[in-house]
Each structure stands twice: as C-alpha cells, then as structure tokens.
Amino acid sequence: MHQAIYDELLGTCSACADASSRVLPTGARFIKNLADKGPLAFLHCLYAPLTRPQRERCEAALGRNLPRELAQFMERANGATLFDKAIYLFGYVERVTRSLALEDQAPISLTNANEVFAASCPDRWREGWMHFGSLTGWSTSLSLQAHSNGECAIVWDDGRRVDFTSFPAMLCRLVERIGPCFTCTGIRDQTYRELEATLNGLLVTH
Numbered sequence: 001m002h003q004a005i006y007d008e009l010l011g012t013c014s015a016c017a018d019a020s021s022r023v024l025p026t027g028a029r030f031i032k033n034l035a036d037k038g039p040l041a042f043l044h045c046l047y048a049p050l051t052r053p054q055r056e057r058c059e060a061a062l063g064r065n066l067p068r069e070l071a072q073f074m075e076r077a078n079g080a081t082l083f084d085k086a087i088y089l090f091g092y093v094e095r096v097t098r099s100l101a102l103e104d105q106a107p108i109s110l111t112n113a114n115e116v117f118a119a120s121c122p123d124r125w126r127e128g129w130m131h132f133g134s135l136t137g138w139s140t141s142l143s144l145q146a147h148s149n150g151e152c153a154i155v156w157d158d159g160r161r162v163d164f165t166s167f168p169a170m171l172c173r174l175v176e177r178i179g180p181c182f183t184c185t186g187i188r189d190q191t192y193r194e195l196e197a198t199l200n201g202l203l204v205t206h
Helices: 003-014 052-062 068-074 110-120 122-126 167-181 193-201
Strands: 029-033 042-046 080-082 087-089 129-136 141-147 152-155 161-164
Touching: 003 029, 003 042, 003 167, 052 110, 068 167, 080 167, 087 167, 110 122, 110 129, 122 129, 152 167, 161 167, 167 193
Parallel strands: none
Antiparallel strands: 029 042, 042 080, 080 087, 087 129, 129 141, 141 152, 152 161
16 A cells, blocks of 8 residues: 555544544554544544564464455554544554553454444355445444455445545545545534445445
C-alpha cells in the first residue's frame, strides 16, 4: 500500500481534529470526540500500528498470510473505525478487556471475525477470501472481504458483490462515497436515509 494513500486517509480524518482529539504514545489516534455519544465515541479511530511479531501471531492464528496491502495498512493502523463507525476495519487483538480507558480500546478482532466467516462461508474461505471489515448504516450491514491475491469485495447478505482490484482502490472509493454523508460533528442526515442510499448505491456506482 502506497504511503500516500494512508497519508491521504489520515489527512481526511485529521481535518476534524480539535482539542477533544488524542494521539496516544502507541500511535493510536482518536479524532474528534462526539460528546453527545459519550467519552469513548470518536468520529475516527485509527488504532496503534501492528508490529511484526503481532503480524506473525495474527497470521498463525488465521492459518494464512494477510493480503499484502491490507497488512501494510495494518502496519500503520491495526484496525480503524471511520465516520462514526460507518466503516469498520478489523485488527489483530491479543487481549480483550472491559476497561473504559482510552488506551485499552481495541478494534473488532480480525481473527475472531474469521473464525465465524470460515464456519458460515466455508466455500468463500476455502477460495482464499477473508472478512476484514464492514460498512454499517441504519439497517444495512455489508461485509468487506479480501482475497489472498489482493483483490477486495463489498458483499451483500444476498450474495451481490462489488469487486475491487486492491485494498487501496476499495478504501479510496469508500472514503469518497461515505465521507460526504458526515461533517465534523457526525452524520449529516439524522434519519440515516442519505447514508443508507449511499451504501446501497455502491452496488451501481463502481
């Protein structure tokens, strides 16, 4: 994954940074607290980078290598939530805690998600796909999947899908399409109709 793509994402997220934002010594970034939703609610969260030993343990747990460009992203941000959790990118989680301390917050577990994925979608798992994230609206939830060859897909529950040649291509499209549904204070349309239309429109606007 080209450094410029991560830098562009970080620039987009950081445009909303204010005094409520935090950068931790680990490198985790919590950008723009949404105070009406609680002290741990942030517009964007980019978790601490994945270390080389953590990557090795993650791949051992998965039983396969991470797709190269997804791994490169995780080495900059080991999981993320973007646009008030409209976009989830899973990460490697070694320790589950109920702590409410900001430094203990973690992404959705990539390894746990793929235990479920391998059991519920065995054919797709055997074909080389893994579940690495999701898109969430009011009633819509879409699966983000990556193939061992680097291709990615947005997958609907009924099997419809939109394919991308790479993780960076998918990430750029998601930020481009979903970003305008939000301001620095949260979602623009409180009925979620705009976001729902945007998510379902991804099927026909690729």
